[in-house]
Amino acid sequence: MTEPQATGGDGSEAAPKGNPARRALLLDAALRVLDRKNIIDATVDDVVQEAGVARGTFYIYFKDKYDILMALSDRLNEQLFESSHLRLDRHTPPFERIRISLRAVLDAWTQHAGLYRSLTQMALGRADFLELNQRNRAVFLRQIRSDIERSIDRGHAKPINPAVTAKALAAMMDWLCLLWFGLGEEPYPNATGDLDAVADTLARLWYRVVYASDPAQPEAEALAGL
Amino acid sequence: MTEPQATGGDGSEAAPKGNPARRALLLDAALRVLDRKNIIDATVDDVVQEAGVARGTFYIYFKDKYDILMALSDRLNEQLFESSHLRLDRHTPPFERIRISLRAVLDAWTQHAGLYRSLTQMALGRADFLELNQRNRAVFLRQIRSDIERSIDRGHAKPINPAVTAKALAAMMDWLCLLWFGLGEEPYPNATGDLDAVADTLARLWYRVVYASDPAQPEAEALAGL
Amino acid sequence: MTEPQATGGDGSEAAPKGNPARRALLLDAALRVLDRKNIIDATVDDVVQEAGVARGTFYIYFKDKYDILMALSDRLNEQLFESSHLRLDRHTPPFERIRISLRAVLDAWTQHAGLYRSLTQMALGRADFLELNQRNRAVFLRQIRSDIERSIDRGHAKPINPAVTAKALAAMMDWLCLLWFGLGEEPYPNATGDLDAVADTLARLWYRVVYASDPAQPEAEALAGL
Amino acid sequence: MTEPQATGGDGSEAAPKGNPARRALLLDAALRVLDRKNIIDATVDDVVQEAGVARGTFYIYFKDKYDILMALSDRLNEQLFESSHLRLDRHTPPFERIRISLRAVLDAWTQHAGLYRSLTQMALGRADFLELNQRNRAVFLRQIRSDIERSIDRGHAKPINPAVTAKALAAMMDWLCLLWFGLGEEPYPNATGDLDAVADTLARLWYRVVYASDPAQPEAEALAGL
DNA sequence: GATGAATGAGGCTTCATTCAT
């Protein structure tokens, strides 16, 4: 199903050549283009016009439009990593932990929907982007899975296959957010103005999956979370 | 983000032109092509070569490659509708109902993964395919949602936003299956040989979401369901 | 400049094969099509759809769309010949003769503008249609020329090259009518509702060319002509 | 027939993209192609082969073959405008004025017959080219008409509808020249070697139309004009 | 480095014409 590969980006990050400001200019332009168009319809021309540089300049910095998409993905990952210092308190109760994490996911999507949409679209069609996608999800998957395993170990719930469950929950968030932020399909009318409420619902759903019960005092916890 | 649309699928189903057998030949060929390639990389030429007909023949039956993709979607929907006579017994217990339904979903995906993948890819890039996608999901969404609402009404579980929950569960299945069958990413190694086990896990997960508890005697119920 | 020829039509009219009614049906359909479209844009499909017959039927009666255009031209010539019995009285004065003839030309154009337009368009691009066009004009040219020569012989006017003058006058009528009836460019606003007035002006113009003077009592003559 | 109207088409004269020399190369090539073929049969491929450039190059400079035809028309208009400095002396007698003008028209046609032919062919089939054609003729029409009106005002001739007369005379020249130079149909054998004689005849014809008489001393004037 | 004109492969689509039924 998949086709030729263009770009690497598998960790062996050689120092990008050329003027870094120019490179950033192109990356930003590409990001704006991807908010308007999807990667399939976007052309190198769209990007250079948006950036206000010449056609050939693009090829100094990037191999093709897929290469710049990879670069955007890499840049986003770096940004997310840097901003993930806001760690959760060791004593935060489980429901809160889930809720806060999911809320952060929703936030990330609101800001990078266009990019995620194009990355997803490419993952559906090319092996290298599928791998990128899998790498990006791997960290979250592992975390979800270990949460589930810990819950089972502690006897909170009857066993459930952690691999399947983790994948299913991750898939749920990915696709729900893609439909919502990437394609404009809100879970319910005007949900976008009410991210907290949706995060709360999703967290409860998630809690039920992991603990096979509702959180102890959901209302209290929810209030405490505000 | 999306561009001008070419193909309709707007319900105005005129009697298809030409020889129905030829039309079917092309549809089947396109289906095989979409198992190998995604819709973006596929060309009209791929389809006519696979079908063994002349270039121009394609355009007797379809407007372009997106039109034949729509037609494949329509045909699949008709097939699914016809084969959905296997209704569930009125007295099937909830967990069993869920498990059997999810198992049917997995089956459908194993057989039509290539088509689903391309339909999804198009939904990410074109408004008309997004609408098609939404129409196709609408029936399932309504059913899931009414199950949840009924469960809440009967006091089985504390209230949870049914709209969000239904969307989330549907999204979960869609994306999990797309990753699995459409992109070869198994939930765990060799999961594909063990669809029943995965269906069981997913059903339990689903049950937990709806009822905030584990099914009474999952093993017994599972046995009874065989 | 010209390209391959398809059709003959050089006088050796073999009896048209097939059902004459069918043939006429196609000719009429083609005529209607040529009122809407020019011959370049018209397709065989347009004609058979207008006629309500199958595609292949066309090729039983005609070689291609140029062949049917030739046939339309031939049919029109036959019709014009048959309806040209209304001969002019031997004693009609010159101005009247001119006026009545030109009026007849205008009438013919109002009725066959679409056909004439397409015939002209083809004459601009293909040698065979140019020849057809020349044959069709030849009769008129000879008549105009002999009128001029007679006028010179009788000493009505100082000599003027009859070949050039005849060609110029014929060209004048052809192109004026093509612009007017074929392309909707009226000589003045609402001229089409007042063909007699235009015919009168053109006749006076024509008279001046041939006789280098105005007709003796144009008003009287005009009245006499009614 | 044509005249100083710099811009054609849509009036939005952005600075033409790309290398002007390349653009001129393509224009020249197209002109040569249009001497051999008419615009209908000509293809973009013909032009690029004649120019010796790649297919895609054409599309940098022109939208399609009709666009380059419009551009050729515009360029010709500019050229004619620049070379129209040779103004007539204020005291040139009427017949001379007419003769010299018509002679100039004949000259223009001898040099640009292929282009005029294709422009005419397009005017028969497309509204935008008809408008272009009308714009190009408008200046001449106005001039002819005002000459006629002036003649009438001065009592040179009995009144004749100036709108119709002007259109008719313009049509006469256009179609005569198109037949002659564009389609090779000479007014009489070897007329092309004797443009002055034809111009003289046409001028006399024209004079008769406007003044309803022959010029005072045609022979003397003609001699003076040589 | 930066430019942007030039390239040409590759896909799309129409439509005249044939031919088996």
Added chain:
DNA sequence: CATGAATGAAGCCTCATTCAT
């Protein structure tokens, strides 16, 4: 004769990529 599906040649046009300045 009539049909209309099938054919495939012929043009169109876009866009990723190169390269001389």
